[in-house]
Amino acid sequence: MNADSLKRWFPFLAWTRPDPRFLKGDIYAGVTVGLMVLPQGVAYAALAGMPLVTGIYASLLPALVAVLWGASSRLSVGATALTCLLVSSSLTGLAAPGSSEWVALAVWLALLSGGLQLTLGLGRFGWLLNLVSSPVLTGFTQAAAILILLSQLPTLLGLDGSLLSLFAVGTTTQVNLPAAAFGLGSLALMLTAKRLGPNFPVVIAVVAGSALVSAWLHFSEGGGPVVGALPAGLPSFYWPPTLPWQTLGSLVMPAMVITLISFLETASSAKVENQLDNKRWNDNQDLIGQGLAKVASAFCGAFPTSSSFSRSAILIHAGARSGWATVISVLLVLMALLWLMPALFHVPQSVLAAVVIAAVLGLLKPAEFMRLWRISKVEAITGGVTFLLTLVTAPRLYWGVLAGLLMSLSHFLHHRLHPRIIEVGLHPDGSLRDRHLWHLPLIGPQVYALRMDAELDFASASDLTNAIERHLSAHPETQHVCLFAQPINRIDVTGVEAFTQIRTSLADRGITFHISGIKLPVENILNRAKALPKGPLLRLYRTDADALAALPELSSHSAPVRDAMVKSDN
Numbered sequence: 045m046n047a048d049s050l051k052r053w054f055p056f057l058a059w060t061r062p063d064p065r066f067l068k069g070d071i072y073a074g075v076t077v078g079l080m081v082l083p084q085g086v087a088y089a090a091l092a093g094m095p096l097v098t099g100i101y102a103s104l105l106p107a108l109v110a111v112l113w114g115a116s117s118r119l120s121v122g123a124t125a126l127t128c129l130l131v132s133s134s135l136t137g138l139a140a141p142g143s144s145e146w147v148a149l150a151v152w153l154a155l156l157s158g159g160l161q162l163t164l165g166l167g168r169f170g171w172l173l174n175l176v177s178s179p180v181l182t183g184f185t186q187a188a189a190i191l192i193l194l195s196q197l198p199t200l201l202g203l204d205g206s207l208l209s210l211f212a213v214g215t216t217t218q219v220n221l222p223a224a225a226f227g228l229g230s231l232a233l234m235l236t237a238k239r240l241g242p243n244f245p246v247v248i249a250v251v252a253g254s255a256l257v258s259a260w261l262h263f264s265e266g267g268g269p270v271v272g273a274l275p276a277g278l279p280s281f282y283w284p285p286t287l288p289w290q291t292l293g294s295l296v297m298p299a300m301v302i303t304l305i306s307f308l309e310t311a312s313s314a315k316v317e318n319q320l321d322n323k324r325w326n327d328n329q330d331l332i333g334q335g336l337a338k339v340a341s342a343f344c345g346a347f348p349t350s351s352s353f354s355r356s357a358i359l360i361h362a363g364a365r366s367g368w369a370t371v372i373s374v375l376l377v378l379m380a381l382l383w384l385m386p387a388l389f390h391v392p393q394s395v396l397a398a399v400v401i402a403a404v405l406g407l408l409k410p411a412e413f414m415r416l417w418r419i420s421k422v423e424a425i426t427g428g429v430t431f432l433l434t435l436v437t438a439p440r441l442y443w444g445v446l447a448g449l450l451m452s453l454s455h456f457l458h459h460r461l462h463p464r465i466i467e468v469g470l471h472p473d474g475s476l477r478d479r480h481l482w483h484l485p486l487i488g489p490q491v492y493a494l495r496m497d498a499e500l501d502f503a504s505a506s507d508l509t510n511a512i513e514r515h516l517s518a519h520p521e522t523q524h525v526c527l528f529a530q531p532i533n534r535i536d537v538t539g540v541e542a543f544t545q546i547r548t549s550l551a552d553r554g555i556t557f558h559i560s561g562i563k564l565p566v567e568n569i570l571n572r573a574k575a576l577p578k579g580p581l582l583r584l585y586r587t588d589a590d591a592l593a594a595l596p597e598l599s600s601h602s603a604p605v606r607d608a609m610v611k612s613d614n
Contacts, residue, residue: 069363114333158338
């Protein structure tokens with residue numbers, strides 16, 4: 045196996061060898077993100093309904109596997125808000141949150157989604173993820189952010205019931221005022237610091253400070269909800285129990301959505317990194333790395349992981365230049381698991397809710413819908429339907445994504461089946477434009493010049509044929525039909541048959557068929573199909589300028605020639 049093959053299977057072999065000067069930025073970035081991972085991991089594990097320590101497990105081995113086998117070396121992999129919400133919503137009604145059954149189901153979600161990502165990456169199917177359009181992702185993200193906020197508000201406010209219980213008649217909801225003070229105060233501090241000093245590690249400071257104040261006030265001894273004791277040490281190997289086929293089948297659709305959403309999260313960070321490095325993004329290799337990370341998370345007894353956009357951005361802006369930054373952050377998480385777990389005991393749970401809310405508020409961008417409306421009303425409606433269905437069908441969030449995906453594909457197919465076909469005229473600036481829109485004269489007497497801005501395939505062939513037939517029916521005096529074919533990049537069998545039908549139909553009427561700017565791949569296929577026979581009624585031009593120069597001259601003396609041909613045919 046040569047060096048290139050080894051680097052394909054083991055991307056970390058291409059990393060720059062570390063030296064003290066090179067590692068300076070990586071060490072600082074790795075320590076910063078490693079400290080941030082600890083409170084966020086615990087907070088996101090609570091959002092997923094998992095044992096809190098599994099949020100830290102998800103940032104240990106999975107993060108290391110992802111950076112070793114992924115193409116993008118500066119991604120922070122672990123627990124993220126969207127993925128954890130999907131885990132929680134997918135398992136609602138199947139088990140009790142935090143129970144052994146819940147953990148087993150979450151592990152199966154990690155195995156299924158990780159296996160699917162791994163299969164897509166090895167099969168070079170990364171392009172399939174392009175089927176999800178930006179409006180669908182926008183609609184889902186906005187709805188998911190609202191659902192996350194609503195799920196965390198009771199904990200933030202120290203309620204012993206749901207948010208609706210505050211307004212329900214006949215119910216008494218207890219409010220833990222100290223817990224609410226911790227939560228709201230922490231949230232205010234994080235939002236203020238984010239605005240005044242965006243590079244300051246405020247999450248770490250707030251969590252550490254709240255733990256100290258909580259211990260000093262004996263908050264837990266008074267019944268205040270805190271993180272409590274977390275098991276120290278490395279995670280044990282976890283082998284999930286066998287599930288009934290019916291239960292396993294109910295996880296397939298959520299696993300597919302987790303696969304999709306988590307990798308779109310990865311794409312948003314990976315594209316930024318590769319643009320900074322002036323590199324082409326290897327989406328298939330990142331699929332492999334992310335898939336292996338989810339499998340590793342499963343065997344640690346944790347939930348599906350993903351790439352965090354905020355933590356990845358911190359890695360880059362803090363000076364990380366390679367994957368060594370993630371290795372350093374993993375070492376910090378390892379030390380925390382071995383020696384620092386007791387420090388999290390007194391952290392109030394309302395502070396964890398504040399950590400989640402502060403992170404998720406950045407996802408709320410209602411102005412995005414107005415931007416979509418200005419660009420495309422149809423796509424704005426797609427995003428709006430995705431948003432509403434995601435909210436209405438909660439906790440089955442995948443229905444919103446599936447509906448949006450179906451609408452996007454339907455819109456795409458509509459455009460493919462109805463390509464833009466225009467009659468062109470010569471604009472004063474020398475370009476060919478829509479003759480009717482710009483009120484341009486004919487290119488030549490009795491000439492029908494048209495352009496189709498699409499591929500000539502099964503989706504567009506009938507529209508091209510119909511456009512020519514409609515014009516000839518309305519203008520029987522037409523002597524020349526010129527197809528400006530430069531926009532046609534591809535032709536299939538149906539397109540060849542349609543082209544042959546058009547050429548034969550025009551020849552039967554004595555009409556000359558002109559083709560300008562045909563591309564070599566299309567011409568080769570037509571030649572192999574013997575659809576470009578030499579003759580006076582078929583003329584090819586390499587450039588549009590050649591066609592424009594020839595058409596007026598030909599049309600001036602083409603009527604007698606055509607009449608003679610028609611008489612000879614009779």
